[in-house]
Amino acid sequence: MIICHCQTISDYDIHAAIDWMRAADPDTLITPGKVYRALGKAAECGGCVPLFLETMRANPNLPITQDIPMHLCTLRGATQEKPNERRQKSY
Ligand code: FES
Numbered sequence: 001m002i003i004c005h006c007q008t009i010s011d012y013d014i015h016a017a018i019d020w021m022r023a024a025d026p027d028t029l030i031t032p033g034k035v036y037r038a039l040g041k042a043a044e045c046g047g048c049v050p051l052f053l054e055t056m057r058a059n060p061n062l063p064i065t066q067d068i069p070m071h072l073c074t075l076r077g078a079t080q081e082k083p084n085e086r087r088q089k090s091y
Pocket residue numbers: 003004005006007042043044045046047048049
């Protein structure tokens with residue numbers, strides 16, 4: 001199935017690129033931009049991004065298999081605990 005019509009990228013191409021990148025480096029962070037680059041293409045309109053991401057998430061090789069370091073596990077909570085960003089109440 002064609003995922004990106006601008007660049008004619010299929011779901012097979014995306015899965016092949018992810019599998020290749022994961023085999024080359026088990027610790028790499030795979031992003032849509034890296035998938036485009038691995039396929040020798042670049043996004044144009046961006047209209048395919050939601051389906052592109054959904055296709056990427058369906059690949060079992062997408063997540064990093066290595067455990068996330070403990071000090072990074074709490075990062076999301078630490079960055080979201082800023083109730084006051086020094087903005088005025090009326091802002
Ligand atoms: S449909 Fe993928 S960049 Fe336009």
